[in-house]
Every structure is written in C-alpha cells, then in structure tokens.
Amino acid sequence: MLIEKVFRSNDVPSADRFEVWRKRLGRDVSPLGCGGDQGVGFRAETRLLRLAGSRVWSTAVDSATIRRTPELARWADCEVYTLILPLCGGVEVAQAGQEAVHGPFDMHVLDSSQPFDLRLRGSPSVQLIGADVPKVRFPLPASWMDQFLTRRLPGREGVGALLSGFLLQLTHESGGPYRSSDGPRLEGALLELLTALFAPHVDSVDSSAPNSARRALVGQIQTFIRQHLQNPQLTPSAIAAAHHISVSYLHRVFQGESITVASCIREQRLAHARRDLVDPMLRETPIHVIASRWGFTRASDFSRAFRNAYGMSPMDYRHHACARHELTGDEPRRFTRE
Missing domain, CATH: 1.10.10.60 (Homeodomain-like)
Structure with a gap:
C-alpha cells in the first residue's frame, strides 16, 4: 500500500493558512502543538507517503515551533521513532534531557512516546524530510534508544548519505512512477538502510555481551x-x-x-x-x-x-x-x- 496526501497553503485563504496547516498535521502525522507566524501569508507545503506501516513526509514551511506535550505523549502516542533530515534551514531540538542544534543533512531521531520541542528556523523557509517508523520495526532495541535521541547522524557520508539519497529520491518522485504495490518494498528498503546506519552503534553497545x-x-x-x-x-x-x-x-x-x-x-x-x-x-x-x-x-x-x-x-x-x-x-x- 502506498498512499500520498499533499497539502499546499496556497490552496487555503491566507488568513486561515496556519490554523489549517496545524490541524492537518494533527490528522495526518500526529497530534502536536504548534506555534509560529500566524499572520497573513503563512506558507507551508507538506507531502505525506504511507509505505505499508511506515510514513515518509517532506515539508517546506515558514519558521515555526512544534511541540509534543506530556499529555499528547501519553494519550495520542503513535509509537514511532521519527528520523528527521533537514535540507534547508536549522532545527533546534530538545527531548529526553538532551538539546541540540542541527543544520542541513544533520539527521536525528525523536521518540513519539516522549515530549519534545522542535523549533524550525530558516529564511525564507525550512525544508525537512521525515520518516516515521513503528518502534516494533526499528532496528535498534528500545532499551538503547534514549542515548541516540536528538544525536547528530551525518547525512552526507557513508550509509547516512545513502539513506539521505533514498529519502530525497522518494519524496521527489512521489506522485510519479511508484505503484501502490511498491509500498511494502519501499518500506523494506528504508528499514534496511536504517539497519545499516545503526549497525556500528549496535556493535559498540553490544561488543561485550556474552553468547x-x-x-x-x-x-x-x-x-x-x-x-x-x-x-x-x-x-x-x-x-x-x-x-x-x-x-x-x-x-x-x-x-x-x-x-x-x-x-x-x-x-x-x-x-x-x-x-x-x-x-x-x-x-x-x-x-x-x-x-x-x-x-x-x-x-x-x-x-x-x-x-x-x-x-x-x-x-x-x-x-x-x-x-x-x-x-x-x-x-x-x-x-x-x-
């Protein structure tokens, strides 16, 4: 199954754009609190692809703040890890007691079960790609994940560059040559690349494990x-x-x-x-x-x-x-x- 949904703020009356975008995030991605320039002229474009159990999305949006409150983390948890790939602009992120500032191609991971703050800063806009992967399919055990939240994962070298290229091509080609039956196969490719990306970290954490x-x-x-x-x-x-x-x-x-x-x-x-x-x-x-x-x-x-x-x-x-x-x-x- 491959499902695509697109939102363009230009299709909405100017005064309503921010509120419509905020509600659309809550429906299509996950319930979130948002803040930003709510005045006339707010711009956002979001494209969402569902690949079987995972989701890949891309967005270009004016500077904004996205928050997952403790209340939302408890009661509206979609139980995913989200890999974020900034393309243009900066991302200030805070979760699990960790804070970081990331620039273009500084990939990082967030946990939907824990509150977070994500501040998007850019001029004229911030461009991101995200991949929401169910925790039960993520290659790294949940007991190890906290140490990797918000941490920089380079997206311009090694396996990180392969993963970045895959996500760029996937979102660039959305609505194009892919068929509905490609969804599970594309998700499989995403999971394989994530496994390869985290393999060195798994080896370092588990190097002393017996048997x-x-x-x-x-x-x-x-x-x-x-x-x-x-x-x-x-x-x-x-x-x-x-x-x-x-x-x-x-x-x-x-x-x-x-x-x-x-x-x-x-x-x-x-x-x-x-x-x-x-x-x-x-x-x-x-x-x-x-x-x-x-x-x-x-x-x-x-x-x-x-x-x-x-x-x-x-x-x-x-x-x-x-x-x-x-x-x-x-x-x-x-x-x-x-």
Missing part, C-alpha cells in the same frame, strides 16, 4: 517475527521450523530474554493494532479488520488480549484517542464500530 551466537539467533528470530506478524499461522512451531531448530531449543534461546516467544508475537501484534486504532488515516477502518490484519483471527480473542494489555477495549481506546486529538483543535471524526 554472541545466541544473541545473533535471537535477532534473526525477532526479525522473522516482525516480517510475519500478519500471518495468523505464526507460532513457535512455525518459527522453529523456519530456523531449523526444535521448539524446545527455541524456548531455551529466549530464556535469556525478558519475554517468551508467544508473548513477543502477541505484544508486537497488539502494538501494531494499537497504532492503527489511533492512526488518523485509518479511522474509518473497522476494528475487526485491523485485528485480522495483525494476525488475530477471532475478534473476541483480540478484544480480550487488548483489554488485558491496555486496560480498555479497542473501541474505547479508539474513542479516547479521538477525544485526545481534540486537544490539537481537530474536528471530531466518525468511527466505524465493531
């Missing part, structure tokens, strides 16, 4: 699980067969982890379903369709597992997310019931 062979196998299995979450036949037996090991050995391999194989599958499926429930672009998708998409063949099993994990039913969670989105000034949207 590297076991950890390598665990990594392979976790990747396999991420790639096959939508298959309802994904079970420990299927995973063991795919890796030519016994089921009992599979469970022994995971004894050093903080989660069982079955729990790993269930939690990742629930995390994807939870993200889809609050995705503004999927608000009209029935809940049972979302459940089926992520491997839950019975709606009752999905509802029970979701309630156990998050303390409320999927329908209630979706309705709460809708109410929280109103914090950004969005108009309420109709949801399809189960």
Whole structure:
C-alpha cells in the first residue's frame, strides 16, 4: 500500500493558512502543538507517503515551533521513532534531557512516546524530510534508544548519505512512477538502510555481551517475527521450523530474554493494532479488520488480549484517542464500530 496526501497553503485563504496547516498535521502525522507566524501569508507545503506501516513526509514551511506535550505523549502516542533530515534551514531540538542544534543533512531521531520541542528556523523557509517508523520495526532495541535521541547522524557520508539519497529520491518522485504495490518494498528498503546506519552503534553497545551466537539467533528470530506478524499461522512451531531448530531449543534461546516467544508475537501484534486504532488515516477502518490484519483471527480473542494489555477495549481506546486529538483543535471524526 502506498498512499500520498499533499497539502499546499496556497490552496487555503491566507488568513486561515496556519490554523489549517496545524490541524492537518494533527490528522495526518500526529497530534502536536504548534506555534509560529500566524499572520497573513503563512506558507507551508507538506507531502505525506504511507509505505505499508511506515510514513515518509517532506515539508517546506515558514519558521515555526512544534511541540509534543506530556499529555499528547501519553494519550495520542503513535509509537514511532521519527528520523528527521533537514535540507534547508536549522532545527533546534530538545527531548529526553538532551538539546541540540542541527543544520542541513544533520539527521536525528525523536521518540513519539516522549515530549519534545522542535523549533524550525530558516529564511525564507525550512525544508525537512521525515520518516516515521513503528518502534516494533526499528532496528535498534528500545532499551538503547534514549542515548541516540536528538544525536547528530551525518547525512552526507557513508550509509547516512545513502539513506539521505533514498529519502530525497522518494519524496521527489512521489506522485510519479511508484505503484501502490511498491509500498511494502519501499518500506523494506528504508528499514534496511536504517539497519545499516545503526549497525556500528549496535556493535559498540553490544561488543561485550556474552553468547554472541545466541544473541545473533535471537535477532534473526525477532526479525522473522516482525516480517510475519500478519500471518495468523505464526507460532513457535512455525518459527522453529523456519530456523531449523526444535521448539524446545527455541524456548531455551529466549530464556535469556525478558519475554517468551508467544508473548513477543502477541505484544508486537497488539502494538501494531494499537497504532492503527489511533492512526488518523485509518479511522474509518473497522476494528475487526485491523485485528485480522495483525494476525488475530477471532475478534473476541483480540478484544480480550487488548483489554488485558491496555486496560480498555479497542473501541474505547479508539474513542479516547479521538477525544485526545481534540486537544490539537481537530474536528471530531466518525468511527466505524465493531
């Protein structure tokens, strides 16, 4: 699936441009607080591409401040890491106790689960490319990510230059030669480049870890699980067969982890379903369709597992997310019931 949405401030009456742009961000990307020059003549152009589970967007916008408040981080979390690639202008960023100033091609990562301030400064405008990647697909373990938030990742050399080039070409060619069926393949390429970008950091953090062979196998299995979450036949037996090991050995391999194989599958499926429930672009998708998409063949099993994990039913969670989105000034949207 590849979906493109475009916003141009020139299509909106001049006096309404900032407010319309702010609401559009809340609907299409994530609920955010925004500030900036709200006077006549505000300019912004944003292009959004959905590549299966990830999103890639580009924007050219007048100087503005984007904030994710603690309230929004708690109640409207899309559970993604966002890689930001500035092209023109500067970005002042603060998150997780870290502050940094980045210029063109200084890539950096933000966490949707934590508050942040992002100040865009440029003349005549700031140009950015962003990639929102679900945490469950990000190549670096969540327990290591805080040390990389806001940190400069060079986008003009090595793998960073390859990733920058891919994002530039993807956003430049949007609306052009790509087909809907290209979405998953383009997302796969994005994930491969992110994996290559972070590989040296993973090696440096994990260089002293014991039993590297076991950890390598665990990594392979976790990747396999991420790639096959939508298959309802994904079970420990299927995973063991795919890796030519016994089921009992599979469970022994995971004894050093903080989660069982079955729990790993269930939690990742629930995390994807939870993200889809609050995705503004999927608000009209029935809940049972979302459940089926992520491997839950019975709606009752999905509802029970979701309630156990998050303390409320999927329908209630979706309705709460809708109410929280109103914090950004969005108009309420109709949801399809189960």
